[in-house]
Each structure stands twice: as structure tokens, then as C-alpha cells.
Amino acid sequence: MRDHECSHQALAEGLRQRRLSRRQAMWLLGASSGAAALSALQGCAQSPVTGQTIVVGMSEAQERSIDAQVAPHQFSQDLGAIQDATLNRYVGDVGRQLHALSHRPDMPYSYRVLNANYVNAYTFPGGAMGVTRGIMSELQDESELAALLGHELGHVNARHAAQRQGQALIAQAAVVGVNVAAQNSRWGSLVGLGSQIGASALLASYSRDNEREADALGQDYLVRAGYPAQGMTRLHQLLVDQEKSAPSLLATMFSSHPMSDERRDTAARLAATRYAASSQASPQRERFMDQTAGLRRLKPTITACKNGEVAMSAKAYDKAQPEFQAALRHTPDDYAAHVRMAQCLQAQGRGQEARAHARQAQAIYPQEAQAHKLSGVLSLGLRDPARAFEDLDRYDRQLPGDPGVVFLKGVSLEGMGRRPEAALQYRQFLQFTQQGQAAEYAVARLRAWGMIR
Numbered sequence: 001m002r003d004h005e006c007s008h009q010a011l012a013e014g015l016r017q018r019r020l021s022r023r024q025a026m027w028l029l030g031a032s033s034g035a036a037a038l039s040a041l042q043g044c045a046q047s048p049v050t051g052q053t054i055v056v057g058m059s060e061a062q063e064r065s066i067d068a069q070v071a072p073h074q075f076s077q078d079l080g081a082i083q084d085a086t087l088n089r090y091v092g093d094v095g096r097q098l099h100a101l102s103h104r105p106d107m108p109y110s111y112r113v114l115n116a117n118y119v120n121a122y123t124f125p126g127g128a129m130g131v132t133r134g135i136m137s138e139l140q141d142e143s144e145l146a147a148l149l150g151h152e153l154g155h156v157n158a159r160h161a162a163q164r165q166g167q168a169l170i171a172q173a174a175v176v177g178v179n180v181a182a183q184n185s186r187w188g189s190l191v192g193l194g195s196q197i198g199a200s201a202l203l204a205s206y207s208r209d210n211e212r213e214a215d216a217l218g219q220d221y222l223v224r225a226g227y228p229a230q231g232m233t234r235l236h237q238l239l240v241d242q243e244k245s246a247p248s249l250l251a252t253m254f255s256s257h258p259m260s261d262e263r264r265d266t267a268a269r270l271a272a273t274r275y276a277a278s279s280q281a282s283p284q285r286e287r288f289m290d291q292t293a294g295l296r297r298l299k300p301t302i303t304a305c306k307n308g309e310v311a312m313s314a315k316a317y318d319k320a321q322p323e324f325q326a327a328l329r330h331t332p333d334d335y336a337a338h339v340r341m342a343q344c345l346q347a348q349g350r351g352q353e354a355r356a357h358a359r360q361a362q363a364i365y366p367q368e369a370q371a372h373k374l375s376g377v378l379s380l381g382l383r384d385p386a387r388a389f390e391d392l393d394r395y396d397r398q399l400p401g402d403p404g405v406v407f408l409k410g411v412s413l414e415g416m417g418r419r420p421e422a423a424l425q426y427r428q429f430l431q432f433t434q435q436g437q438a439a440e441y442a443v444a445r446l447r448a449w450g451m452i453r
């Protein structure tokens, strides 16, 4: 379905959106896949859902590539998959059942419940999906979970990210790393909670029409999979209630606040008409309650963490700290609570205590990268570059491709007196960006060492 008008439009859009330098994209996508991905940045495609011609900012190969490169970083910013194999498997089972019935059954879908406490769910363009424990603990039955996953599948199937984001998505994800680096260009400065807003926030910038289409597709998949269509209505009611009780906790999926009532009413209308026959189906409440029992025991911990995060975002550290303490009293080995406590203490300049919590988090969940970075940054602040390097290198091996960490590894090596290796890190960082405080610092060091003019 390639026609003249579409190519012309694609070209114009391509020029408008070309905010990302070739070098930055190459860095992000890896040298091997970068060239192929870049050549396919703009074009026309047939909507997998409607069959109509759509302008897309990425090829299917690039959708998959972004998932592989960017999604792990975002999931780690949301503190990784919850350490509850039963629950992750369960959500995956529900997801698989739905995506097998979708318009793009062959995308590389994957599902996990994230340790994040805020109420959210999001999907990368290739189908890598994250549901926070914050929203998981609010759901009441499997049909609501299926509605949530169905909505996210709707975005993947209609290729909303490809249509709207294109390079902007990559650019944004790349910028996250640079910001972190910039904030840490001097020893002892802090990585704030602010750096959490990354790709997921960008994924939220779907249009209202995109959201409506994802709802419609989600409800369709829901019913096809044998659930009552009311699951979607109840999901939206939950969001409406959340919006009323705690608007500051709502993120991504609900960024289109004024639409919540409309979306609930649309779902209710369709449930009563087109999908009326589905009302006899079971919402699978018992099965849901069985599978999520462990998570629901964590509810007080999640709530305390959520309250603490809200206080943190208002810089009310004196209010935040008792919340994280309460969370840790309830669940002493909660990874998220230790990370948040560390960040709260870090923000108050209490580096030693902060690092103690970061180290506990590392010990609790060594496979998750975020605590390694936090511990590394705190060690730099405590003038302990050797320990910092160890932690940052661990992070870098688990989650390669974070330019901020490449830079901080350079700082650590410099602090250890390992100048040639530090220079290597700074050079690698400068391949990614030559702007910002961190880049200026790296150039200044290389110049002082006579390695560049």
C-alpha cells in the first residue's frame, strides 16, 4: 500500500522528527543493527488492525530492536521484575492467551510485574510489557488484568508507537542516560527520583484516538479470550476512583485524565450491546486471588512506599522517611523499599546510611541492576572509587548501553589513578554525546592529559 502521497508525507515527517543524530542512534541500537534500523526509519505500512495505510516512524525490525535495547533499562528503572515467579508466570499466561488471539500474534511479547509502586502499565512497541505491583495490587479479578493487558496489546497491534514516536522514542530513552550523567558530573552529586521519568513517560504520549482504539481492541481481545467484557468497564472504574483519591500517583496509562469517565462509559456501553453475550463468562476472581495472594500480603508495604514516593517528589524527606521505615518494618527484605530508603537518605546528604540500604538491596536482589548503580553513585560520593567502579561495572555488565554509567565508570577509574582506562571510558562516553556537563568534564580531562588537543 505504497502511494505517492504517503511517501511524501513520510519524508516531511521524517525531516520534522529527525532530532536524533545518526551517531546517537547507532550508539543506542548497537553498531550492527543501527545502520539497518536507520535506513528503515520512515515509511508506509498497512495497519495490522484496520488494513489501512499508516505512516510509521519505524519498521517492525526496529520495533523489535527498541524493545531489546531500551525496555530492559526502563524495567530496571521501575526496579525490575518482582521476585515472585508464580505471579510473573501467571501474568504471562494471561497475556499469552490474549496475544495469541490478537492481530499480531507473532510479536516478541513478554510480561512481568515490576517492583514499582505507582499505578501504571506500559508496553514497548515490540510487545515488552510491564505492569507495576502498584496497579496489580488494586485489581480484583482476572478479567480486569486481561483488560489491562488487552489495552496494552491494542497499542502494539495498532502500531501506535511506530506511528507517533519513531525516533523521538529512541531520543528520549537516550536522553535519560545523559541526564543521569550530567547530574553526576561532580563527585557526591545525586541521582534524583526525577531520572525515573524515561521511556515510559514517552510511551504515554498517545493521542486520545490511540487510547480509544487500544480500549476497543483490548475489549475485543478480552471477550475473544472468554472473559466478560465488563472487565474493561471495571478497570476504567478503578482508574476513575484512583484519579479521585490520589491523582498524583497516576501515571502513563492515565495521563489522559479527562477521558477516564468517557472510556469507562464506552466500555460499559459496548459490554451491554455488542458484547452482551459475554456477561455470562466468569471473571475468574478465585483464580486471580489465589495467584496474587503473595502480592496482596505486600499491600501495606506498597502503600507505604507509594506515600513515601509522593512525599519524595515534593522533596518532603521528613515525611517520606517514616513511610519507607514502615514499609521495611512490614517487609524487611523488600528490594523497592530499600532502594527508596537509600534514595531518601541520599537526598538528605546521608551517604553512609544510604549506601547501607543500597547494599542491602543489592544483596536481596543481585540480578536487578538499579541498586548496583545507586550503590556505585553513593560510593563515589563517599570517595570510595574502587567500590564505586565495582558496582558500576556490575550494572554495566547487566545493563549495557547506559552512557551515564560509562561516564561514571570513567570518574571511578580516574579516582583510582587508572588514567588510561578512565580515558577509554570518557572517549566512549563522548561517542554518544558531546554536549552537557559530563561531556565538558570528559573533554577537559582528556585535554589535561594531553590525549586530545
Ligand SMILES: [Zn+2]
Residues within 6 Å of the ligand: 151, 155, 206, 211, 214, 253
Ligand atoms: Zn494506553
